[in-house]
Amino acid sequence: xxxxxxxxxxxxxxxxxxxxxxxxxPEPGPHDLRVxxxxxxxxxxxxxxxxxxxADPDHPDNRADPSPRVLGFDALGVVxxxxxxxxxxxxxxxxxxxxxxxxxxxxxxxxxxxxxxxGHAPRGVEPGxxxxxxxxxxxxxxTLFDRLGLSPxxxxxxxxxxxxxGAGGVGSMAIQLARAARLKVIATASRxxxxxxxxxxxxxxxxxxxxxxxxxxxxxxxIEVPAIACFNxxxxxYTAMAELVxxxxxxxxxxxxxxxxxxxxxxxxxxxxxxxYMFTRPRFDTAAxxxxxxxxxxxxxRRWWRTAGx
Amino acid sequence: MVEDGxxxxxxxxxxxxxxxxxxxxxxxxxxxxxxxxKLVLAGFDD
Numbered sequence: 001x002x003x004x005x006x007x008x009x010x011x012x013x014x015x016x017x018x019x020x021x022x023x024x025x026p027e028p029g030p031h032d033l034r035v036x037x038x039x040x041x042x043x044x045x046x047x048x049x050x051x052x053x054x055a056d057p058d059h060p061d062n063r064a065d066p067s068p069r070v071l072g073f074d075a076l077g078v079v080x081x082x083x084x085x086x087x088x089x090x091x092x093x094x095x096x097x098x099x100x101x102x103x104x105x106x107x108x109x110x111x112x113x114x115x116x117x118x119g120h121a122p123r124g125v126e127p128g129x130x131x132x133x134x135x136x137x138x139x140x141x142x143t144l145f146d147r148l149g150l151s152p153x154x155x156x157x158x159x160x161x162x163x164x165x166g167a168g169g170v171g172s173m174a175i176q177l178a179r180a181a182r183l184k185v186i187a188t189a190s191r192x193x194x195x196x197x198x199x200x201x202x203x204x205x206x207x208x209x210x211x212x213x214x215x216x217x218x219x220x221x222x223i224e225v226p227a228i229a230c231f232n233x234x235x236x237x238y239t240a241m242a243e244l245v246x247x248x249x250x251x252x253x254x255x256x257x258x259x260x261x262x263x264x265x266x267x268x269x270x271x272x273x274x275x276x277y278m279f280t281r282p283r284f285d286t287a288a289x290x291x292x293x294x295x296x297x298x299x300x301x302r303r304w305w306r307t308a309g310x
Numbered sequence: 311m312v313e314d315g316x317x318x319x320x321x322x323x324x325x326x327x328x329x330x331x332x333x334x335x336x337x338x339x340x341x342x343x344x345x346x347x348k349l350v351l352a353g354f355d356d
Contacts, residue, residue: 002354004333012338018330039352040328041321042336050337071333107328109354122312129319132348133312136320167346172320180316197346201318232343 001025003108005068009052009061017050021068025110030085032112035077035095039131040106043169046071049101072106073099076121076131086115094121098134101279117282133173139254139278140174147252147274148227150183157182162225162244164209165232166201167194170254174229175201186222188213213240225249229276235259245271252276322347327355 003023010017028034049071053061076096079089089095097118099106121130145152150161161178165171166187178185179202187198188209198206207216209232217223224246230237230253238261241251247269254276266273311317325332328351336349 004328004330012334012341018334018337020330037328039350041348041350042333042340044340047337047340072328107333125312125319126321128324128350128352129321130312131352132319132321132350136348137317169320169345169348172347173317176317176320180311191344194344194346197322 001109003068003070003104004072005064005070005107006050007064007067007069008057009050009064010057011052012047012050014057019068021070023068023070023108026104026112028081028083028086028112030083031114031116032083033079033086033089033095033115033118034081035075035111035113036080037072037075037077037106037109037111039076039127040072041074041128041132041135041169043073043135045073045101045135046105066104070104070108072108072111073101074131074133074135075099075106075111076127077106077111080110082115088115089118089120095119096121096130096134098138098278100282102283132169135278136169136173137177139170139276140177142278143170143229143252143254143276144174144177144181144183144227147276148229148250150178150181150227152177152181154182158184159227160184160186160222160225162186162188162228162241163203164188164228164230164237164241166198166203166206168231171231172197172201174231175203178202186220186225209237213244217244227252229253230255234261238262239265242266242271245269247271250274320347321350324350324352326351327353329355 003021079093095118144150150156161183163174167189185203186205187203189195189198190208190210195206205220226246226249228241228251234253234255234257242265250272252274332351
């Protein structure tokens, strides 16, 4: 089968940063689906996993493990074969998923994926339109409703939520989920096109994240925001987040910080700070399964998928 | 939510087939920032 991968972690413009390989078609394990991949979407996590570990391309730190390493997280495809203990899917089913960071990815004609983290693809949606969704939808859902503690069913209607970088992959979905939960969505965007995109998706207010957020807050009559999510450049936005957040509010970020952040600024307001990482559940659920020595404890994962409405 | 239209796809562009050059383009653009929505690749070259 065809697969796109790399043997060394290299800068994006290096000729060998992306290579085509002919690999054997993988055999599904007991809980695996083998999926004939039709469409994928690319996420920032792909670029982070691919990125060089060392400035010298030949440095041992840049050797891929496994090699070749095949990237790709989001995918839509058709189930081609199933493992002996698979219960929810059969060959021919159209499925989509955000994959597992520890296994070969979706940039291949066939991919294995544990049925616990797979959903049936939405009907009446183009393959590429569906492949755009899984990773960012799960991230946006977990950010709003698990980390920021907002209600997905309208119980927090009218509550303001500030989404920093509303036009990106996660932000674009978070705006829609927040709007569906009847929250008041304040999104940030800096260019006319990204600003319009946020408005089209349902943002009530769009402010410029490169401008002074406090000044813009006054302009739009926003006093304090009980929930703020950062989807880009936490180092840059942290100070504004700490200032804008309401007492006893919550902050969440899907991106890490490069420099230490002054957390004591949150103390007087008793503000909580939450990380969101979509692979936490698949990673630690899988570990729990192996530790327990039993095949399956995926109910939570399944419910998680269904709850996310995918 | 997708099927009943409450949530729309965030796909902004389809870059073409799943191949080395289109993946390189997607990675380059994501590394450069300012990407709106999602970048999608579909199908394999014959």
